[in-house]
Amino acid sequence: MLIPLYGRAEIVRRGERLVADPRAVELVEAIDYDFARFDGLPSLVGAAWRTAVFDHWVEAWLDRHPAGTVVEIGVGLNTRYERIAAGRGRWIELDLPDAMALRRRYFADDERRRSVAASVLDDDWLDLAADTRPGPWLFVAEAVLGFLDADEVHGVLDRIARRLPGSTVAFDSWGAWMRENQEEHDALSRVTARVRWFCDNPADLAGPVHGFDLVESVRLTEAPLAVLERLPADVAAGLSTLRTEPQVLSYRLNLATVGAA
Numbered sequence: 001m002l003i004p005l006y007g008r009a010e011i012v013r014r015g016e017r018l019v020a021d022p023r024a025v026e027l028v029e030a031i032d033y034d035f036a037r038f039d040g041l042p043s044l045v046g047a048a049w050r051t052a053v054f055d056h057w058v059e060a061w062l063d064r065h066p067a068g069t070v071v072e073i074g075v076g077l078n079t080r081y082e083r084i085a086a087g088r089g090r091w092i093e094l095d096l097p098d099a100m101a102l103r104r105r106y107f108a109d110d111e112r113r114r115s116v117a118a119s120v121l122d123d124d125w126l127d128l129a130a131d132t133r134p135g136p137w138l139f140v141a142e143a144v145l146g147f148l149d150a151d152e153v154h155g156v157l158d159r160i161a162r163r164l165p166g167s168t169v170a171f172d173s174w175g176a177w178m179r180e181n182q183e184e185h186d187a188l189s190r191v192t193a194r195v196r197w198f199c200d201n202p203a204d205l206a207g208p209v210h211g212f213d214l215v216e217s218v219r220l221t222e223a224p225l226a227v228l229e230r231l232p233a234d235v236a237a238g239l240s241t242l243r244t245e246p247q248v249l250s251y252r253l254n255l256a257t258v259g260a261a
């Protein structure tokens with residue numbers, strides 16, 4: 001969660017437009033951590049790029065459902081609520097107890113936003129989401145599901161599908177390339193977290209997940225134009241090369257509905 005935070009802060013510090021997140025700069029200054037160990041990693045821009053796509057999807061969903069509920073699974077130190085809520089939606093922000101303890105030093109609940117310290121593998125948080133009415137519900141799991149194993153991912157999505165049918169889920173997935181290469185990956189090789197769910201074809205989730213319907217699945221290089229237009233110039237200049245890189249080809253951002261009859 002510190003790498004995406006630093007990625008957003010670096011975008012702002014460099015005067016880039018990919019993600020507008022001045023709060024990330026404040027957090028990097030406030031948190032006692034050697035962020036410089038991540039300096040220059042390509043994954044910093046990659047993380048901000050990913051966030052911009054998720055923001056784009058959440059914005060579009062909130063435009064259609066301004067009274068709906070956004071559930072951020074594994075919220076980390078993300079500031080999506082600050083960036084795009086603009087008085088819309090109810091927000092539930094979930095993370096493991098130790099991560100949530102850090103988050104709560106810097107973020108407070110309010111009348112629209114509620115934080116929950118729990119694992120996505122627990123059940124209670126889903127009860128809370130179901131009680132946050134009138135819906136509908138958008139579940140956002142940005143850079144989270146990959147750190148579970150395949151059965152856990154299937155179980156989480158299937159529980160959402162059965163409890164709140166018709167919900168939308170935004171999540172990302174790493175393909176088999178990552179299985180062979182994460183020890184050399186620029187960011188993962190610097191942290192202890194490891195990807196455990198590898199998925200080359202997110203449409204395959206239609207098997208284990210009730211009513212799974214893949215609405216959109218894009219690589220970073222296929223992001224909506226509104227996102228690509230805001231890429232830093234040096235990254236935009238290298239887009240055609242990136243389009244053929246195995247790491248980029250194997251990573252997908254996905255939008256699905258679950259549980260619909």
Ligand SMILES: C[S@@+](CC[C@H](N)C(=O)[O-])C[C@H]1O[C@@H](n2cnc3c(N)ncnc32)[C@H](O)[C@@H]1O
Pocket residue numbers: 001004005073074075076077078094095096099118119120121141142143144147
């Ligand atoms: C790579 S970070 C991404 C954070 C945030 N979504 C973002 O994009 O900035 C992964 C997050 O998932 C959380 N996480 C990992 N396993 C989890 C679980 N079982 N339940 C809830 N959160 C989990 C971690 O604590 C961490 O905050």
